[in-house]
Amino acid sequence: MTPERFETICNVLSQRQPDLTVITDEVHKGRNLSAIVRTCDAVGIPEFHCVEPRKGYRAFRGTALGSHKWVDTVLHDNVASGIDKLKQKGFKIVAAHLSDTAVDFRDVDYTVPTALLMGTEKEGVSAEALALVDEEVTIPMMGMVESFNVSVACAIILTEVQRQRQSAGLYNHRRLPDDTYQTKLFQWCQPIVTKFCDERGLSYPPLDSEGEIINPAEWYRQIRETADRQQQD
Template structure:
């Protein structure tokens, strides 16, 4: 591995955040791929993808990784069919879960603290989030709009929300190109990236000889 490549992996790992995304019953694989690329861009290391719809429960991890070419090695995908298990695992890592949902009590993303340890919950392209998922969230957030439709494509809504989180975190100096002794999580991510790179390199060498 070149020093330039190693430095790139180090900086990416150093900037990974305590921020994640949960997608519930999002069926369009292109939307999932777009969300994954945005997650990588703002420093998210893992996403949680949940299918409670019986028509989608046969989707596999391999199916999802096919849609996220380019970032699948750097953003981990956790696939679930059980809502309670998914939320439980998310809560073991992140302090708050905010659902993107238009409601009388919803807060604007610009009035919500997204610099904390947060998981952002997005729903299906047509039906939105299930009532069960909404009940498990700590609150609802929305993207202010002044148009007639009052709706955005899931990948667009995710990008807008994540870049507001990015802005807030930049202002709070939460991005850094270095890993100090207190950042055990980021060091773990860096070690994982080194292993991923080395494994890919070895596979490439073996394939070239076959």
């Protein structure tokens, strides 16, 4: 762990927006899903919600460029339950959808807790989901085609979201809860030890100010001694 790498990790985590997310309504193409996740990481979204496509969710690594390591994915069986869980957490649901009631995407306030809902590639947002959303937005089109690719549309809207939040100073201070921040800090700094601990149900050891485990040899000795006692019992 170089000092530069540790500083980057701390800076990125300090700009994460826990009250901002994206939920997809059965977007099924791996490239589109991964492109959306990549954009989520770029604008500071820590958690992405996906209504699991009928063919299942599969990350397309070529497009994601590793961003799945930095953005947690939460899968939902259906769009209604996904939206309901987000609303219970206080999120406003904004659907990207072309309709008579949709407004220009730039005319919405995204500085409040917001979940951007993106629909499937061919049919868009489902009627079931539209009945549950708070607002509908559209991207003005000047050409012959009626809509952007779903991942492109998501990126365009999230760019406006980021602009508004930057203007409001929401990236200027750490907004993740302390326990979440510390957990993510360890997981990002120590991925190998994270896997070791998670597989064994162990608590993460403390880190020093440079992102390294404090006295790793002593920590591992204690782990071995505990495992030996358990085997003897």
